[in-house]
Amino acid sequence: MKQSAPTPNPRPMMAFAAPRLGEEEFTAVDAVLRSGWIASGANVTALEGELSARFDGRPTRMLTSETAALEVALQLLGIGAGDEVLIGGQTFFSSGNMVAKVGARAVFVDVDLHSRNIDLADAERRLTPRTKAIIPTHYAGLPCDMDALYAFAERHRVRVIEDAALAIGSSWRGRAIGSFGDIALFSFHPNKNMTTIEGGAIVCNDEADARRVEVLRFHGISRLPDQTRDVDFPGGKFNMPDVNAAVGRAQLRKLDGFCRHRRALAQRYREKLLALLPAGHLPHPGHEGDESGHSWNLHAIRLPLEHMTSTRSQIMDAMRARHVATSVSYESPHLTTWFRRDGWRAGDLPNTELIANTTLTLPLHAGLDDDDVDYVCGALAEVLHEGGWR
Numbered sequence: 001m002k003q004s005a006p007t008p009n010p011r012p013m014m015a016f017a018a019p020r021l022g023e024e025e026f027t028a029v030d031a032v033l034r035s036g037w038i039a040s041g042a043n044v045t046a047l048e049g050e051l052s053a054r055f056d057g058r059p060t061r062m063l064t065s066e067t068a069a070l071e072v073a074l075q076l077l078g079i080g081a082g083d084e085v086l087i088g089g090q091t092f093f094s095s096g097n098m099v100a101k102v103g104a105r106a107v108f109v110d111v112d113l114h115s116r117n118i119d120l121a122d123a124e125r126r127l128t129p130r131t132k133a134i135i136p137t138h139y140a141g142l143p144c145d146m147d148a149l150y151a152f153a154e155r156h157r158v159r160v161i162e163d164a165a166l167a168i169g170s171s172w173r174g175r176a177i178g179s180f181g182d183i184a185l186f187s188f189h190p191n192k193n194m195t196t197i198e199g200g201a202i203v204c205n206d207e208a209d210a211r212r213v214e215v216l217r218f219h220g221i222s223r224l225p226d227q228t229r230d231v232d233f234p235g236g237k238f239n240m241p242d243v244n245a246a247v248g249r250a251q252l253r254k255l256d257g258f259c260r261h262r263r264a265l266a267q268r269y270r271e272k273l274l275a276l277l278p279a280g281h282l283p284h285p286g287h288e289g290d291e292s293g294h295s296w297n298l299h300a301i302r303l304p305l306e307h308m309t310s311t312r313s314q315i316m317d318a319m320r321a322r323h324v325a326t327s328v329s330y331e332s333p334h335l336t337t338w339f340r341r342d343g344w345r346a347g348d349l350p351n352t353e354l355i356a357n358t359t360l361t362l363p364l365h366a367g368l369d370d371d372d373v374d375y376v377c378g379a380l381a382e383v384l385h386e387g388g389w390r
């Protein structure tokens with residue numbers, strides 16, 4: 001790859017993801033800190049209610065992260081040693097990790113090359129009598145085909161834990177992700193469409209499950225009539241502090257605006273990048289006729305590396321030299337050292353691996369504007385051409 005001459009760049013480094021915080025969040029945090037009640041309190045309860053309203057009244061509980069919510073969800077469903085859980089291969093490490101942590105076997109499933117969402121035909125091939133649940137990720141905020149997913153779950157009598165980390169603000173045919181189906185989990189990490197600094201949520205089917213989540217997220221403690229406490233399961237400590245919930249409440253009020261902005265930026269990316277890359281290397285534009293259901297948490301292209309002399313790492317460095325941060329979302333969880341020990345090998349999930357080896361996440365967040373997108377696309381064109389792409 002030819003080295004680009006370092007030219008002074010007046011642009012600050014552009015993050016690939018960033019929270020958008022304003023006076024509302026600062027004021028809300030200030031009020032909580034001054035209130036004297038900074039652990040889980042009124043703001044957590046209020047945020048749970050506000051999210052639940054968005055999810056058609058389904059009981060919702062806050063936790064310290066989605067990873068915590070994954071662990072709690074698996075415990076809620078009684079999944080453990082001897083059980084298997086199907087996991088869409090293009091996802092973050094946390095679902096495989098938590099399945100392993102509760103003692104069950106993670107069975108990774110290949111994805112569709114374009115949508116990057118779980119391939120249910122492959123899931124079908126990997127079912128065994130021990131399969132208890134399926135964890136599909138709504139990749140980048142693009143909902144899985146919910147009709148096909150829930151038909152699969154019903155046909156094979158498996159529970160669904162939707163990994164909706166990237167899908168707060170997404171919908172399927174007008175219904176919010178989280179407002180129907182089985183268990184849905186959300187992340188409010190700073191890279192997500194709205195943030196609670198760190199945080200997660202679990203959407204449950206009924207109040208009994210929600211009450212069980214309250215126990216599982218707080219040491220497994222239940223209160224006895226004589227005002228003493230008992231533990232019937234060694235629970236974790238995953239309750240969200242009120243400071244985080246106060247940030248989340250302010251963010252939730254802005255969420256729909258953030259998602260509209262993200263969709264407009266994604267549209268602009270598409271218009272520009274169609275001149276540079278084949279359509280199949282660009283992110284899936286959203287389900288036909290339901291494009292507004294995509295909340296665009298990530299904008300991840302696939303690099304045509306097979307036609308280039310440069311590596312992805314060199315391309316990332318060259319973008320950074322132009323003050324554009326990029327990322328890899330995601331590597332293949334089944335090929336981590338941990339899961340290789342369980343027998344997973346390169347070639348097991350062809351589409352997932354092709355994506356993992358060629359994907360590049362470009363900046364997309366509510367703090368960017370059209371000019372930023374144009375700049376990224378211009379920088380990418382230069383870098384790809386330097387690497388031999390024509």
Ligand SMILES: Cc1ncc(COP(=O)(O)O)c(C=O)c1O
Nearest residue numbers: 065066067092094165187188189
């Ligand atoms: C797809 C996906 N699932 C789960 C998680 C875990 O979320 P958290 O960081 O809140 O534990 C992430 C985090 O980035 C993610 O991207």
